[in-house]
Amino acid sequence: MTQGSDLILERMMALHPKLIDLTLDRVWRLLDLLGNPQNDLPPVIHIAGTNGKGSTQAMIRSGLEAAGRKVHAYTSPHLTRFHERIRLAGELIEEDALTAVLDECYQANGDSPITYFEITTCAALLAFARAQADYTLLEVGLGGRLDATNVIEKPVLTIITPVSMDHEAFLGNTLGKIAFEKAGIIKRQVPMIVGPQEDVALDVIENTAHSRGAPILAYGQHWHAGPERDGMVYQDDHGLLDLPRPVLSGDHQIQNAGMALAALRRLGFGEVAAEAAVAKAEWPARMQSLKRGPLIDLAPKAEFLLDGGHNPAAGKAIAKTLSRMPQRPTMMICGMLNTKDVSGYLEPLLAQITKLYAVSIPGEKNTLPAEDTAAAAQSVGFEAEVAGNVHRAVNEIVKQNQTSRILICGSLYLAGKILLKHGS
Secondary structure, three states: OOOHHHHHHHHHHOOOOOOOOOOOHHHHHHHHHOOOHHHHOOOEEEEEOOOOHHHHHHHHHHHHHHOOOOEEEEOOOOOOOHHHHEEEOOEEOOHHHHHHHHHHHHHHHOOOOOOHHHHHHHHHHHHHHOOOOOEEEEEOOOOOOOOOOOOOOOOOEEEEOOOOOOOHHHHOOOHHHHHHHHHHHOOOOOOEEEOOOOHHHHHHHHHHHHHOOOOEEEEOOOEEEEEEOOEEEEEEOOEEEEEEOOOOOOOHHHHHHHHHHHHHHHOOOOHHHHHHHHHOOOOOOOOEEEOOOHHHHHOOOOEEEEOOOOOHHHHHHHHHHHHOOOOOOEEEEEOOEOOOOHHHHHHHHHHHOOEEEEOOOOOOOOEOOHHHHHHHHHHOOOOEEEOOOHHHHHHHHHHHOOOOEEEEEOOHHHHHHHHHHHOO
């Protein structure tokens, strides 16, 4: 059923012809008209990076809430409905509140050009400024330097998760250029947590931090995190933590947990927060196991996994996770956007996948046609064919092997369609 917020969001899409147009001028103008709510937020933790932003944010939020703190959180994109992007003091924003704050921003902006992400970010900041909380977690949408979230003069902490190649058309065609854009969130004398980085990216981040007098807490230098038997260990100047493995699947989540733990420790939180960060965080579509819904009804003996990663680094992380799982024929149902490095994403997965079924993402105008995804897969060595949709792909897989592992992946937009229509 269409809700009031849906109608306003549709109108907002028409305010600017481009989905992405990186500049802060339009954001500053609207925030000024709204009374500059960005200056009235609870202490802000600002998170940029290519991979792991959402998982890291979810772990920090889990830790803070376990320590009795109320937390605002902003993330994008959403999976099933827009409300997921704005969490007020721990709860998803309610429909009436969302409709009201979106309409207020729409009316204040008038007919002036502004992108969808810019105006909805202003709405989130306005909602946060009017609700009581102890912390605000802001996840960058794209890049950092010119991202609409980069309007906080003095956050309490900034975090840069691993940087890799992605969105080259907007951020630059080298790792150094992309790292420069991510490093744009670093603020003068504000402490920053740095996740594992390639040397080129780390040099850019460290140089930016030094130029702004920002204290650095970098992986491998100031803190360490790694697997240990059936758990993980974390160590920094405060001492050693022996913790369970993150509830979020995949070895890469240990790195994400390390960044979250470094942030929590910097803010003065102890073992209760640390244990909750790794044991209680929830973040869908990250190697998520699907347990119910029509797809599972089609293949009750199969194992279903859902992941929204979409760049080469994500492909490597998924492949590593699959390599550590019990051996089982693994079928891949893949749908991607036409802005992504499809071959770069798929190539690391080749050794883990028995066959790939390519689909177009339903209702997504920027979907890569299934035929193109299949061709890209074949070019890097996959056995691949086109499937009309996910449902048909599962039917084909069941005909061959009812006990397959079925990985549905390639895009958060595809993952959102699965969670919305097929349940989790």
